[in-house]
Amino acid sequence: EAQVTQNPRYLITVTGKKLTVTCSQNMNHEYMSWYRQDPGLGLRQIYYSMNVEVTDKGDVPEGYKVSRKEKRNFPLILESPSPNQTSLYFCASRTWGGGNEQFFGPGTRLTVL
Amino acid sequence: GESVGLHLPTLSVQEGDNSIINCAYSNSASDYFIWYKQESGKGPQFIIDIRSNMDKRQGQRVTVLLNKTVKHLSLQIAATQPGDSAVYFCAENTYSGGADGLTFGKGTHLIIQP
Numbered sequence: 001e002a003q004v005t006q007n008p009r010y011l012i013t014v015t016g017k018k019l020t021v022t023c024s025q026n027m028n029h030e031y032m033s034w035y036r037q038d039p040g041l042g043l044r045q046i047y048y049s050m051n052v053e054v055t056d057k058g059d060v061p062e063g064y065k066v067s068r069k070e071k072r073n074f075p076l077i078l079e080s081p082s083p084n085q086t087s088l089y090f091c092a093s094r095t096w097g098g099g100n101e102q103f104f105g106p107g108t109r110l111t112v113l
Numbered sequence: 114g115e116s117v118g119l120h121l122p123t124l125s126v127q128e129g130d131n132s133i134i135n136c137a138y139s140n141s142a143s144d145y146f147i148w149y150k151q152e153s154g155k156g157p158q159f160i161i162d163i164r165s166n167m168d169k170r171q172g173q174r175v176t177v178l179l180n181k182t183v184k185h186l187s188l189q190i191a192a193t194q195p196g197d198s199a200v201y202f203c204a205e206n207t208y209s210g211g212a213d214g215l216t217f218g219k220g221t222h223l224i225i226q227p
Contacts, residue, residue, distance in 0.1 A: 004156075040219065041219070042202065042217045042218060042219040042220060043157070043202065043204075043217040044217075045215060090156050090157070092156070092157075099145075099162065100145050100147045100159065100162040100206055100215075101159040101162075102157075102159060102215075103159075104156030104157045104158070105156050106154075106155060106156055107154075107155070107156050
């Protein structure tokens with residue numbers, strides 16, 4: 001089944017404890033991105049990657065890192081999480097010929113205490 | 114700054130009726146306008162898009178209308194079904210250097226009454 005998977009789905013952590021949210025897609029998509037979703041603010045892009053070893057900042061990149069060593073994986077790294085990073089995170093991917101159809105993962109709900 | 118927004122946060126319709134979800138945008142330079150559907154506990158799902166040089170596009174049970182004069186976008190869902198209950202987001206995309214400049218609106222919650 002074609003899909004985007006994220007792990008973990010739920011995470012409660014404490015301020016300053018480094019964490020990684022993994023994202024993997026099995027559709028051979030070149031383009032991957034991370035979004036956060038907050039009430040009243042909608043979806044905002046954190047980082048995106050147009051291909052392996054190519055990453056760039058989205059609208060809200062502060063406090064986050066990403067890497068794209070393989071085409072299928074695009075992990076989101078929070079080196080020192082803070083409470084304002086409590087949010088619902090979505091990974092998405094699309095192919096270059098896919099127009100505007102991004103495929104989203106199921107989401108990761110992160111709580112930073 | 115540029116933004117994409119929605120007129121109503123919640124829309125309640127009777128099952129079988131047609132639904133119209135509205136969206137206002139401010140960036141007249143956007144290349145595409147897109148509608149996504151998000152069901153509870155799931156990620157957004159692409160519904161339909163429309164290029165900025167078009168004014169109407171139809172899909173299966175859905176129609177998107179674009180009025181560039183008043184910067185208004187709408188999604189019409191025909192014969193609304195219980196499975197249509199979700200939050201609907203409009204988004205705009207401005208391609209620059211091959212990268213997406215996707216900006217989402219805040220969402221409208223569509224509730225289907227039996």
